[in-house]
Amino acid sequence: MPARSFGGIELSRAAPAPAPGPLDDRLYDLVEARFRDVAESEPTWATQLGIHAWDDRLPDPSRERLLGDVERDKAHLAAIEALDDAGLSPEARFERDLELHHVRLRVFRALVGAGPEGMTPSALSAMLDIPGSTLSFHLKELVHADLVSVEREGRNLHYRPALGPMNDLLGYLTDHCCMGKPCAPRGTKRRSTC
Numbered sequence: 001m002p003a004r005s006f007g008g009i010e011l012s013r014a015a016p017a018p019a020p021g022p023l024d025d026r027l028y029d030l031v032e033a034r035f036r037d038v039a040e041s042e043p044t045w046a047t048q049l050g051i052h053a054w055d056d057r058l059p060d061p062s063r064e065r066l067l068g069d070v071e072r073d074k075a076h077l078a079a080i081e082a083l084d085d086a087g088l089s090p091e092a093r094f095e096r097d098l099e100l101h102h103v104r105l106r107v108f109r110a111l112v113g114a115g116p117e118g119m120t121p122s123a124l125s126a127m128l129d130i131p132g133s134t135l136s137f138h139l140k141e142l143v144h145a146d147l148v149s150v151e152r153e154g155r156n157l158h159y160r161p162a163l164g165p166m167n168d169l170l171g172y173l174t175d176h177c178c179m180g181k182p183c184a185p186r187g188t189k190r191r192s193t194c
Contacts (some may be wrong), residue, residue, distance in 0.1 A: 006036060007046060007053035014091070023087035027080070027096055034076045041069065068130075077103060081137060103130065104138045108147060109162040118160030 004011045013028055039046040043054035059065075080099050088096060106128055111118060119127075125135050139159055142148035149160050 003065075003180055007039065007051040009051055011035075017089035017091040019089055021087050021089040021092055023083050024089050024092040027083055028090050029087060030076065030079050031095070031099060034072075037072060041065070077134065078131075081134060100138070104136070106130075107135065107138050108142060108161065111148060111159055112166070114161075116160060116163065118158050120156050120158055122156075124159070 009139045011032065013032075015025060029083075039049070040054065041053055042059050044059060046053070047055055077100065080096060083096060085093055085096075098192055107124060107130070110124055110127055121132060121139065124139075125131070125132050128135070130138075139148065139150070142152050146165055147162050148164050151158050153159070
């Protein structure tokens, strides 16, 4: 695909998949449009990425702009989620999942914060301001990844963080941190389990 100019740099896309899906280009168009929007509205972020077209500007700090950003994020994620997996190549499905992971991270963090008691989908939805259908999609993926468990309690589903696998991951990361060199300042106590 030909490169496109943006803010004085050339944007390019990955080579087409060996067996491209009919929705691959739509996915990449959505991701690129959101990138352009964020880079133009956050010139300091663009500068950090090496895009210097707006170095003379500061971002608009107004509440209205920030609320607009939230709405644009929601619309972007809804458009990404609406793409049917069957219409995406395996490569594009992988990139679609990457685009959606920050939502799953917010959900997982909220569940970890709730601890072993967990939360209902309605409580999570209200807390994170995520529509129920979107939240359901992400909870299903977290359960499938064994990061979250689900249990029916009466008429409600209750989601809990899978603390065992989380502690195993934290232990692994702690054990393999800093290439075997001590990384915590002396005298500090590191906690690697919940």
